[in-house]
Amino acid sequence: MKGNTGNPLGLTSLNHISLVCTSIEESIDFYKNVLGFVSVRRPGSFNFNGAWLFGHGIGIHLLQSEDPEKSPKKTEINPKDNHISFQCESIDAVEKKLTEMVIQYVRNLVEEGGIYVDQLFFHDPDGFMVEICNCDKLPVIPLVGEMARVVEEEGKTRNKDKEGDPNPNKNENNFNEHENKKDSDSPGNPESSQQPEQVTENSGQNAENKIQKEKDKRRNKKKKLIRMLRTRNKGSKKKLME
Numbered sequence: 001m002k003g004n005t006g007n008p009l010g011l012t013s014l015n016h017i018s019l020v021c022t023s024i025e026e027s028i029d030f031y032k033n034v035l036g037f038v039s040v041r042r043p044g045s046f047n048f049n050g051a052w053l054f055g056h057g058i059g060i061h062l063l064q065s066e067d068p069e070k071s072p073k074k075t076e077i078n079p080k081d082n083h084i085s086f087q088c089e090s091i092d093a094v095e096k097k098l099t100e101m102v103i104q105y106v107r108n109l110v111e112e113g114g115i116y117v118d119q120l121f122f123h124d125p126d127g128f129m130v131e132i133c134n135c136d137k138l139p140v141i142p143l144v145g146e147m148a149r150v151v152e153e154e155g156k157t158r159n160k161d162k163e164g165d166p167n168p169n170k171n172e173n174n175f176n177e178h179e180n181k182k183d184s185d186s187p188g189n190p191e192s193s194q195q196p197e198q199v200t201e202n203s204g205q206n207a208e209n210k211i212q213k214e215k216d217k218r219r220n221k222k223k224k225l226i227r228m229l230r231t232r233n234k235g236s237k238k239k240l241m242e
Helices: 024-033 091-100 145-162 170-184 200-241
Strands: 016-021 038-040 050-055 058-064 083-087 106-112 115-123 129-133
Touching: 016 024, 024 038, 024 050, 024 058, 091 115, 091 129
Parallel strands: 016 058, 083 129
Antiparallel strands: 038 050, 050 058, 106 115, 115 129
16 A cells, blocks of 8 residues: 555545434435435444445445434535435436425536536435436546646635635736737737847858758768779779789
């Protein structure tokens, strides 16, 4: 496990989530009859009331609240609240079923790169939020290196604007100033702070000199080869005459 920076604890999979309930019976009914979980055996050594369920590859462990009357209950469905999410085959079929069961829900639509994802949010009997979605439409793309840093900085900037930045259009203004500076610094702009490179005449002369040098080099190589062949031929004729 040493050196495994991507998985420092050597985790293998999600096992279960644990929820404190005001009524174990009501929660068991919800997770079995709404979400399709099944009850499984729970260790008998536990000295407190609870229940274990399993489904969709994970476990749900329900714990009976010690003081149900003081357990807070949420009524407003907030998609940004803590929740567990499940993938579904048909979001419309889920919505129809929730309507038949008279379960209040909120539907949301997310777009990323032209891909649309549907989300349905609703509460369990204690106000813990459940999401049903078709999120498998989105590719899972790890954020590494520079990309992760840029995304993090963009998120901080957005949060700062939402928290009451006196100039929420600052990033846009900075971008426009940057673009204007680029335009003003272009070589064709008479007010440019950058001097255009003097390359038109000099670069043409340099190119001609380079071509001429290559021609001279090939010509000298050819002359050297001819001299070598002539010397070799003279030596051959001398041997024949002898």
